[in-house]
Amino acid sequence: xxxxxxxxxxxxxxxxxxxxxxxxxxxxxxxxxxxxxxxxxxxxxxxxxxxxxxxxxxxxxxxxxxxxxxxxxxxxxxxxxxxxxxxxxxxxxxxxxxxxxxxxxxxxxxxxxxxxxxxxxxxxxxxxxxxxxxxxxxxxxxxxxxxxxxxxxxxxxxxxxxxxxxxxxxxxxxxxxxxxxxxxxxxxxxxxxxxxxxxxxxxxxxxxxxxxxxxxxxxxxxxxxxxxxxxxxxxxxxxxxxxxxxxxxxxxxxxxxxxxxxxxxxxxxxxx
Amino acid sequence: xxxxxxxxxxxxxxxxxxxxxxxxxxxxxxxxxxxxxxxxxxxxxxxxxxxxxxxxxxxxxxxxxxxxxxxxxxxxxxxxxxxxxxxxxxxxxxxxxxxxxxxxxxxxxxxxxxxxxxxxxxxxxxxxxxxxxxxxxxxxxxxxxxxxxxxxxxxxxxxxxxxxxxxxxxxxxxxxxxxxxxxxxxxxxxxxxxxxxxxxxxxxxxxxxxxxxxxxxxxxxxxxxxxxxxxxxxxxxxxxxxxxxxxxxxxxxxxxxxxxxxxxxxx
Numbered sequence: 001x002x003x004x005x006x007x008x009x010x011x012x013x014x015x016x017x018x019x020x021x022x023x024x025x026x027x028x029x030x031x032x033x034x035x036x037x038x039x040x041x042x043x044x045x046x047x048x049x050x051x052x053x054x055x056x057x058x059x060x061x062x063x064x065x066x067x068x069x070x071x072x073x074x075x076x077x078x079x080x081x082x083x084x085x086x087x088x089x090x091x092x093x094x095x096x097x098x099x100x101x102x103x104x105x106x107x108x109x110x111x112x113x114x115x116x117x118x119x120x121x122x123x124x125x126x127x128x129x130x131x132x133x134x135x136x137x138x139x140x141x142x143x144x145x146x147x148x149x150x151x152x153x154x155x156x157x158x159x160x161x162x163x164x165x166x167x168x169x170x171x172x173x174x175x176x177x178x179x180x181x182x183x184x185x186x187x188x189x190x191x192x193x194x195x196x197x198x199x200x201x202x203x204x205x206x207x208x209x210x211x212x213x214x215x216x217x218x219x220x221x222x223x224x225x226x227x228x229x230x231x232x233x234x235x236x237x238x239x240x241x242x243x244x245x246x247x248x249x250x251x252x253x254x255x256x257x258x259x260x261x262x263x264x265x266x267x268x269x270x271x272x
Numbered sequence: 273x274x275x276x277x278x279x280x281x282x283x284x285x286x287x288x289x290x291x292x293x294x295x296x297x298x299x300x301x302x303x304x305x306x307x308x309x310x311x312x313x314x315x316x317x318x319x320x321x322x323x324x325x326x327x328x329x330x331x332x333x334x335x336x337x338x339x340x341x342x343x344x345x346x347x348x349x350x351x352x353x354x355x356x357x358x359x360x361x362x363x364x365x366x367x368x369x370x371x372x373x374x375x376x377x378x379x380x381x382x383x384x385x386x387x388x389x390x391x392x393x394x395x396x397x398x399x400x401x402x403x404x405x406x407x408x409x410x411x412x413x414x415x416x417x418x419x420x421x422x423x424x425x426x427x428x429x430x431x432x433x434x435x436x437x438x439x440x441x442x443x444x445x446x447x448x449x450x451x452x453x454x455x456x457x458x459x460x461x462x463x464x465x466x467x468x469x470x471x472x473x474x475x476x477x478x479x480x481x482x483x484x485x486x487x488x489x490x491x492x493x494x495x496x497x498x499x500x501x502x503x504x505x506x507x508x509x510x511x512x513x514x515x516x517x518x519x520x521x522x523x524x525x526x527x528x529x530x531x532x533x534x535x536x537x538x539x
Contacts, residue, residue, distance in 0.1 A: 077446050106448035117439035119461045130457050134448025142456050184443070191447060 030057045030227040035085035049253045058228040060242030067248040069231040108136030114200040116180040122175035128155040131187035158186040178209035198230035225259030235267040310481040347492035353429045354414040355478040356422025359471045368427030390423030395481045399490035410491025417478045432466035445485035479523045483516045
């Protein structure tokens, strides 16, 4: 971190270990990575990544292409296993949890991806109802036509919050990029998650739509007090929306600092 | 500049040259094995003309047309019933055959091998098997179409599901959805246009197959073709051939229109 001219303000690995860090979390820890290493075959992606994220923190994960931001995000969600180290999500170690436990854990998680990842041939409302499948598995949540009234109401409410309730019956592939991403946000928040992950949520949008999506996403996240981890190449977004910034470079965690203590120039160092 | 321009024709390497020679040898060997004869090709047109002169005009007597018409209806019933049941049964089979969905790799491999076996056996052979199993008649033909459709659609449905965009499935997995829910809500809807296209091809294939299953006693119009040739009643045989052609081309046209209408509009 010193090579980037940024103070090392890494959060401690365990709450009981006082380190004197400026922002050692006092609220519950939602995500904890301990020495996480990921390799694909013999190809290393990143090594020995450790950090803790407290409840309600918004954390930007930055770094150049190929540094493993998206891979790290997937490791944190337990979608792919870490090669080494451990990840605790909402108090459970993901790599040691049974599939059923992991699914229950993920019912408290929402994901917004760069490509929106809506099911194109289905209606907007069905796509949002799918966000409840973690909590209510089974046939009744496969489509909005089968969904019980409370689930339909929850999905419509989520669409209202992103300003798209009037598009509930429209097919998802008839939406603009910005509208699709707002529906993806509605799907992510409909289950009232405790943790939201966003993988370059505005990378496929024009600057104006991207700004709108980021504003909306973080307004909703802060309203609910959820923990947010998002990846971004946009240093302005990282500093504006993140309470804290984690930076990956050369396969290592090179930066862990509060957004307030950083400048755009500091982050650009990660891309050199 | 001319120095760096690539040659119009690349000189093949010795290995490539040997490969071409080997390929030619194989082709000539196959032609010899197939009894290819220029003399027979040269003498065929007069014989064909003789057949055509005896077959035309086709037999258009009303009683023959009514009898053949009902046989054609039976043929279509065999094809449609067999294809529909086959397509429906193909979905669960494909779910188990598709890699990375709900079944472990060793199960995928076993099911794919079984589907390969089903496809390797011709539909007429399946018809013979079912004639032995359930007796002569259209039911044996329908079962042959069902099994043939499962072999075809099971494999292609599985490939279609494997080829879908993985993003929506990952987004649902990330929120705790079960595998079966992810498949039902993300994978199958994404593969649906390909399913529809494959199913319509399966229907076309079933109609073509069902026209000849009668040759082995498995119902349909094929038996009329066989009887026509056996009794040298070429005008009636020609009527059967023309009837089959009209129906098969008609089904292909309807299938193509339906495919464009459903998939085109959805995209």
